[in-house]
Amino acid sequence: MIIENVYVAPVVGPEIESGYIRIEGDRIAEVGSGPPEPRPGETRIDGAGCLATPGLVNTHHHLYQWASQGLAQDATLFEWLVASYQVWAAMDAEVVKGAAAAGLGYLALSGCTLSSDHHYVFPSGRGDLFAAGIEAARELGIRFHPARGSMDRGHSQGGLPPDIVVEDRETILAATAEAIDAYHDPSFSSKLRIAVAPCSPFSVTAELMTGAAELARAKGVRLHTHLAETLDEDEHCVAAFGVRPVDYMEKLGWLGSDVWFAHTVHLSDGDIDKLAATGTGAAHCPSSNGRLGAGIARVSEMLRRGANVGIGVDGNASSELTTLAGEMRQALLFQRAAYGPAALTARQALEMATLGGARNLGRENELGSLEPGKLADLALWRVDGSFASAVTDPVCQLVFATRQPPLARLLVGGETVVQDDELRTVDQDASGRAGAEAHRRLMRLAREQGFSVKKEVHR
């Protein structure tokens, strides 16, 4: 396959105003400028009027939360969690499958070719919740890095979640090891990799954190958790453990190039230097941080000090219908509003959403930029639309625009997943309906357990 006459923003190396990308099998064979040498039998895609970027990488998500959007709209993180836990306690595999089908489809439509997912609520006797998300990703055909999440520190042990949504440590570690053995594919072209992800300092014991790190390192998989999201968490860590979040993680052996944290909003200069020195990554989720009033992560300072930052949409219940492409804009505007117009460029935002994400997930050698030898994961954005055509810089148009440019193509390993803003591997309307049905089903199951939806929408 060859995409020609296209503006190429490869993220690594100079941009090409009119060039081509040649794809052989699931890899990029060639990226060049001008017209390509034609080869007989090659499928030619005319990229005139389009911008080619690497596929976007989503480094933090909770797909199941598609089913619990719109609740506790005016709450802080802790208030929102307390309101949501009782709803999540009612979910089953059918809810997760429908939520994941909608959530992943929505991501693909905003240019995402690789998504992580952090699932940490496993009510017992509700079917195989972890497998349900994997099935949805397989059907859609995008790369998927689900993290087996967990909570073992319920209310009775000083944690935030009610005891009904936590599991015991042995069960968690055994189920996590089982998930890795069953699904983890370390190959170059892998579409499925597993990570180990206890939920957060305020819902997990120190013993589980260290046990999880030992397990992940023994199995050669990555580690993920929420960290430094709110000032409430800061206070909780100081009160419960005597140290702030990053120092707590350091004590537990949780800093390293195999670790990425979600949020990292409240970091000191020293915290940032620790992340940079150890190669620990961060997933920046600006819409979620804005929705919950958590604060603005010091992303430009993190980049300046050499820390790796990727982007994440976070679960739809705390970010609502946030698109991955839109998070580049949100990241850009947050940094500029807080630190001035030079704080973050459109190209830096694009790099975070692609190569930065690939680094967080340990895949920078395989994807995240348009270079020969890398996987053919790319997005082709149509930037010659009637209103948009007045913008001379296509990268500016992609990153600054409130309305995402039409997605002419989304390729995952050279296979078309989206064409002309429509999912091509699955029935798009059916995916949307599955998400709505998952929401109705979850609310019904939650009501049967005594949850009042009306009371929890907003204060």
Ligand SMILES: [Zn+2]
């Ligand atoms: Zn999260």
